[in-house]
Amino acid sequence: MTRALSSTFASCSLLLAACASVPIGPAHGLDPGRTGPYLESLAAEGFAGQLTIVHGVQVLKIAGYGVITPDSDQPVDEYSVMPLASITKAFAASAILALAAEGRLGLEEPVGRFLPDLAPPIGDLSLHALMTHTAGLPAEIVNRAWSGEPRFEPVSLEEFLSRIQQFEPDSAPGANFSYSNLGYNLLAAVVESVAEEPWESYLTGTLLRPAGIEEIGLLTPDWDRSRLVAGRRAGQVTGHYLDQPQLADGAGWQLRGAGDLLASPAGIIAWWQSIRDQRWLSMPWQERWLEPQVREPSGRHYGYGLEHRRTAFGPMIGHTGSDLGFSAQFSWLVDHDLMVHVASADDRFPANELAEEILRRLLAPR
DSSP, rough: OOOOOGGGGGGGGGHHHOOTTTTTOSSSSSOOGGGGHHHHHHHHHTEEEEEEEEEOOOEEEEEEOOOOOOOOOOOOTOOOEEEEEGHHHHHHHHHHHHHHHHOOOOTBBBBBOOOOOTTTTGHHHBBHHHTTSSSSSOOOOOOOOSSGGGGGGOHHHHHHHHHHHTTTSSSSSSOOOOOOOOHHHHHHHHHHHHHTHHHHHHIIIIIIITTTTSSSSSSSSSEEEEEOOOOTTTEEEEEGGGGGGGGGSSOOOTTTTTTEEEEEEEEEHHHHHHHHTTTTOOOTHHHHTSOEEETTTTSSEHHHHHHHEEEEEEEEEEEEETTTEEEEEEEEGGGEEEEEEEEEEBBTSSSHHHHHHHHHHHHSSS
């Protein structure tokens, strides 16, 4: 590493002690060195991003590529912070399950029980349907009068609930899978209503901090802005999430719970280790969170904020996300006890496509 570990990495110090410089034993046959030239060649073309690889308890690689902003010579490194985008949904679903574990809600209960301003038919949708994208809601609500980034409009909860009730579900609950950010916006509102605190505050106090996770969040980590990577879309710099308009307690309701969190590699590592060690959610709720629930039209399955699919290398649990030119891909290869997280700051280099190539290079026979 190029500088001493900061105090923010204290929660992962044992993991980071086994960072990329540690030799890889032949027993598991994983050689992260095979990924370096590939991403370095992309960095020469303008790629900016991060790669994190963990096998069991051993951190095999944490690497940054490219620069923080196109007009800077500051490199993206293992300390840089990038958006999780829609990977946030795994955290929102986890918060709902944590409240269920406390006996404060039931997954089959209607969302209107917790948000009384929601009238039927939206108010009749179950939390399960919202979490599995089977509620029949549209993907987004776009305010054409807003001149900024559509999902970063600082919409109040009252206004958001008013807008969403202008729509009716386009299919019966449970009938079809239709990916919707709106469902997860509503889930974040349920968290706030039941917990009586902002959703990020509940997430931090109930799940992140007890699991020793410091470096995931939007406002709570109080990020050093020099660590934030700027997004690039269609050749233009889009900035980072904290450049965008916000409400006093977090993102507007077009984004909250569906795509508002940021993370560093240390945060991702600590999160995955808490899942792997069965410390993320109490049992049996973590087992339920990790189960596939519905079949997508693609043939893949979706659970509670997690995607499930078969790959050439066995079953994978994870999620992808994108916004402002950023993209991220969290991949857990269950049979290999392997986690790979790829973050990209340039829409020319989608993280899900990069992750596929990274996994091929890691796991394909030599």
